[in-house]
Amino acid sequence: MNTAPQPPEPPLVREVYPELVTELVRLLEEEGERELSIVVRDIRLHGECGCSDDFCQSIRTSEHRPGTPYGEGHRCLPLLADTGMLNLDIVHGRIVYVEILDRPAMTRRDGGETTVR
Numbered sequence: 001m002n003t004a005p006q007p008p009e010p011p012l013v014r015e016v017y018p019e020l021v022t023e024l025v026r027l028l029e030e031e032g033e034r035e036l037s038i039v040v041r042d043i044r045l046h047g048e049c050g051c052s053d054d055f056c057q058s059i060r061t062s063e064h065r066p067g068t069p070y071g072e073g074h075r076c077l078p079l080l081a082d083t084g085m086l087n088l089d090i091v092h093g094r095i096v097y098v099e100i101l102d103r104p105a106m107t108r109r110d111g112g113e114t115t116v117r
Contacts, residue, residue, distance in 0.1 A: 010047075011044065011110055012042065012043070013043045013061065014041055014042075014043075015109065015110050016108050016109060016110045017059075017106050017108070017109065018109055019106075020098075020100070021040060021043075023086075024040045024098070025037050025040055025041065027080065027086065028040060031080075033077065036088070036090070036093075039093070039094070039095060040095055043095050044061060045059055045060075045061065046060040046062055047060045050066070056100070056101055057105070058097065058099045058100050059097070060096075061095050061096055061098060062091075062094065062095075062097070064096060070091050070096065073091050073092040074089065074090070075089075075090050076088070076090075077090055083103050084100070084102035084103035085099065085102055085103075086098070086100060086103075087099040087101075
């Protein structure tokens with residue numbers, strides 16, 4: 001029996017960037033992506049993109065080795081955002097990455113350490 005403490009789960013994106021999730025829900029509903037509009041409420045923030053481009057605020061919402069393809073079951077869903085670009089990478093109905101480009105800086109609402117820019 002393994003009694004090692006489990007690492008804490010990554011924070012919910014809706015707790016870190018609530019405005020982003022509200023916008024994603026609306027855009028997904030407008031696209032007719034009802035199931036994804038429900039799923040997006042429970043995505044977790046696994047990390048920032050890390051590319052260091054000043055126009056990118058993209059976030060990883062699952063564990064995935066950077067630079068490797070998502071493979072079978074992957075699709076990209078571009079959303080018609082009012083400002084900038086929002087694209088979702090989806091694998092088998094699960095949102096694994098949120099591409100956020102050319103948008104105003106997002107500020108963490110959970111007391112976290114950084115503003116994504």
